[in-house]
Amino acid sequence: MMYDKEQLSARIEAYMQALPFPQEPDTLYEPIVYSLERGGKRLRPLLAAMACNVFRDTIDEVLPCAAAVEVFHNFTLLHDDIMDNAAVRRGKPSVQRKWGVNSAILSGDAMLIYAYRLLEQADTALLPQILRIFNDISLKVCEGQQYDMDFESLEHVPMESYLRMIELKTAVLLAGATAIGAVVGGASVEDRRRLYAFAIQLGMAFQIRDDILDSYGTEETLGKKIGGDILEGKKTFLTTAAMETADEDTRHKLAGLMHNKAMIPDDKIARVLAIYDRLGIRERAEQAVADYTAAALEALDGVSAPEERKAQLRSLAAALNRRMH
């Protein structure tokens, strides 16, 4: 049968909440359970389950792999929060703020291993292929995070490098989840590749939408203050496009603003947004999201399955495109 998004989400959530963790040492496992309890979109396991369901009527077989990707994703958030010295994650204290840095490092390590433990439940005939995809994307996510850190000390990053970075840091994990789902579903190599390509494009759109929302969303729907990226001087699609589009004078002004830590926050945000507006950056970002989404759907068209079996992935792409948070 075909499952809709709500049914899949419910199955995934139930599976995630029932993951068996050892009781002892509680100092190791409590932060892991805490990290995984805090919800989030569960986008990656959802993609895995939907991709599986394109080719297969049952989704039980994909749940351990889907959960593995989600556990891996939450491991990256846990370690990223240490590197960014982040105090809050999804409205709650970050693990490192609650339990300390050492605990956050070690619990993160254990989460990463636990993700691999979930892969043990995959069909043994498929395991080599699944392990290869999982390793490949996991290492790429680390590479993306490293580029992101390396970029912090650069004044300007070429758009090509920025796009490569978000592909590694964000898109590849969505793509890997989707590809693993396809493998479990029994997809051909070609269809698995098309779905991987679909999710890469979707992931690019997803990250650029994130960048747009951080500057142009509303606090109510986003659940956090607007302009955080600007205040942190973070490289985003918006800053990268602006630096590329601006004349030398504006570029200089923008770089100065991004580095200025003394300015009143609301002032800083307003001035940066004024530059974006003058340069038409928001429109360019919206266009990029639309282009990537279109490319994603085109890749999906190529997947050799009846249209109705691809409907859930198609509507997920549309929902991500118009999301407000």
Place this chain on the structure above:
Amino acid sequence: MMYDKEQLSARIEAYMQALPFPQEPDTLYEPIVYSLERGGKRLRPLLAAMACNVFRDTIDEVLPCAAAVEVFHNFTLLHDDIMDNAAVRRGKPSVQRKWGVNSAILSGDAMLIYAYRLLEQADTALLPQILRIFNDISLKVCEGQQYDMDFESLEHVPMESYLRMIELKTAVLLAGATAIGAVVGGASVEDRRRLYAFAIQLGMAFQIRDDILDSYGTEETLGKKIGGDILEGKKTFLTTAAMETADEDTRHKLAGLMHNKAMIPDDKIARVLAIYDRLGIRERAEQAVADYTAAALEALDGVSAPEERKAQLRSLAAALNRRMH
């Protein structure tokens, strides 16, 4: 054919030095290459290769798995050095001292994933079993590290808890390396279990020998100052045995000494050693090493292979027992 220790070490070292790492981002991979270059005993891959060689004439098939365990081991050292704020590792600056904490966290994560990548090269028929052992020991090592950190804030740890901690933190990885080697070699389930038991006992002896050397070795052979554990107030077999053996008065005195940060280092070491001497702690530790080594060799006796095929493991156990560093 049977390989001797030097031949196996040479093969392992050549394999480790030829591991293919991506070039970019160099900020991610340089610390990894640096960590793996720094040598060490390569004890874990050696055990894997020897265990394989008990049952099989070729050892090529075990090298990726042996390297995976060694990469994992070096990943744990890298992250442990962050948690301990260690400046030096094997006579060279630690990764976190050389590249910073964030780099050390992320490069460690990538190393852990890279270890799993090496497992991809295992025979697909054996992969599920190898992955299961690898996951099991990896998670246990994290648990052992967590107990070790938890123990820091306790005045006294029961001997049973201390032994369980070093089993998880140290012995289990030696045992896993040995068991994986046996699996690759084609051992029966029973022989794999016996070799696992052999290496657990060997690992216990190995860690207690480490504890003895830190207090009773010589700076020349050990390559570092004697008494480091005492100065750091670290829980070891010696402190644990002393706290257990001492009367209340001595126990109080020892606890006070361990916490005293103001005392002249050589004084502190001398006074703690004087208590150990009075209580016969060194002898008790030597007895424990001898007992664990005997238990290891007994487990090895049970392995159903000709005596000459087990000779290398037997002589490795003897060499570890009498090692000076």
